[in-house]
Amino acid sequence: MMDWIPIVLVTFKLLVLAIGMFFAIKWHYDQGKKLATNAVLRAGGKVAAIFMLSLLGLGLFTLVLARTFGLDLSFP
Incomplete structure (x- = not known):
């Protein structure tokens, strides 16, 4: 059981960071389109x-x- 905890937590962390980066890039891209x-x-x-x-x-x-x-x- 203890062998899987780092794998699960690192995978979860990478998934959360990837989703956060996606939405951050999307938000900045959308803001850039709004500017004249x-x-x-x-x-x-x-x-x-x-x-x-x-x-x-x-x-x-x-x-x-x-x-x-x-x-x-x-x-x-």
Whole structure:
């Protein structure tokens, strides 16, 4: 009896996870179909703008930190 418990529980776990993944993918797919094209483009533009601003902020922070430690960042 004890030999079958891990097999049954792992099988049950895999079945529950597979069903959950199926419904999660289906829900996201259905939500994607509801969005208008303009909304998707607007959201993509916002993500790109946030990424570029964070990249600029990281670059400036790195420059200030390098100058604080006295690193020579001049081009030859």
